[in-house]
Amino acid sequence: MDLGLKDRVYVVTGATRGLGNAAARELVADGAKVVITGRDEQKVQDAAAALGPNAYGIAADNGDPQVAEQLIAAARDRFGGFDGILVSVGGPAPGFVADNTDEQWQSAFESVFLGAVRLARAAAAELGEGGVIGFVLSGSVHEPIPGLTISNGLRPGLAGFAKSLADELGPRGIRVVGLLPARIDTDRVRELDGYSADPAATRTANESRIPLRRYGAPEEFGKAAAFFLSPAASYLTGVMLPVDGGFRHGF
Numbered sequence: 001m002d003l004g005l006k007d008r009v010y011v012v013t014g015a016t017r018g019l020g021n022a023a024a025r026e027l028v029a030d031g032a033k034v035v036i037t038g039r040d041e042q043k044v045q046d047a048a049a050a051l052g053p054n055a056y057g058i059a060a061d062n063g064d065p066q067v068a069e070q071l072i073a074a075a076r077d078r079f080g081g082f083d084g085i086l087v088s089v090g091g092p093a094p095g096f097v098a099d100n101t102d103e104q105w106q107s108a109f110e111s112v113f114l115g116a117v118r119l120a121r122a123a124a125a126e127l128g129e130g131g132v133i134g135f136v137l138s139g140s141v142h143e144p145i146p147g148l149t150i151s152n153g154l155r156p157g158l159a160g161f162a163k164s165l166a167d168e169l170g171p172r173g174i175r176v177v178g179l180l181p182a183r184i185d186t187d188r189v190r191e192l193d194g195y196s197a198d199p200a201a202t203r204t205a206n207e208s209r210i211p212l213r214r215y216g217a218p219e220e221f222g223k224a225a226a227f228f229l230s231p232a233a234s235y236l237t238g239v240m241l242p243v244d245g246g247f248r249h250g251f
Contacts, residue, residue, distance in 0.1 A: 062115030129173030
């Protein structure tokens with residue numbers, strides 16, 4: 001299936017590894033051009049080099065108020081256009097209510113929530129008809145995940161923001177979508193499993209609750225993201241796609 005991605009230009013944040021990187025790989029594989037970001041300069045350059053000539057890396061922190069305009073300008077300068085953005089950020093610090101400090105909440109709010117809002121707002125001002133704004137969120141949008149209190153607090157709010165934005169931008173032909181990963185086999189998920197006394201047993205237990213009986217592969221998430229961002233999904237907006245192997249049992 002031709003997704004219509006050839007020569008379209010996207011910004012993908014948090015793309016040096018994990019889900020952001022998987023999405024960037026699939027976009028490039030289908031002919032798109034990407035500007036990717038990450039906080040570490042060397043990791044960003046290495047990731048861009050691995051993606052090839054249709055990728056350009058910029059070291060950036062989503063919490064920086066100046067980043068949004070910088071990334072959009074880079075997309076236009078480097079590749080001659082700007083067709084969409086996928087906002088992906090690293091997960092905030094794990095912990096329960098009593099564990100997380102005000103500083104951790106503030107840092108996560110600036111990066112995970114307000115940074116995403118700024119990026120989306122700047123993209124909305126620059127995109128034309130056929131543009132798309134995507135958010136990598138979490139299954140915690142629908143059901144809290146034990147031990148991830150900060151994420152549980154911020155991700156549902158971003159989903160609500162995304163839906164409001166979809167309603168506002170729809171008349172301009174701009175789509176807004178979200179992806180809700182659960183147990184995808186990334187460094188972040190392996191790290192979270194590692195907090196248990198027996199990580200292998202934790203993984204086995206988690207897999208037993210997933211109808212497909214396994215963790216997802218990053219490339220499977222990436223393919224879903226590439227489709228959602230593509231012109232092939234031109235009538236999908238204001239929706240949240242669970243990428244979880246059936247883990248969420250509600251509709």
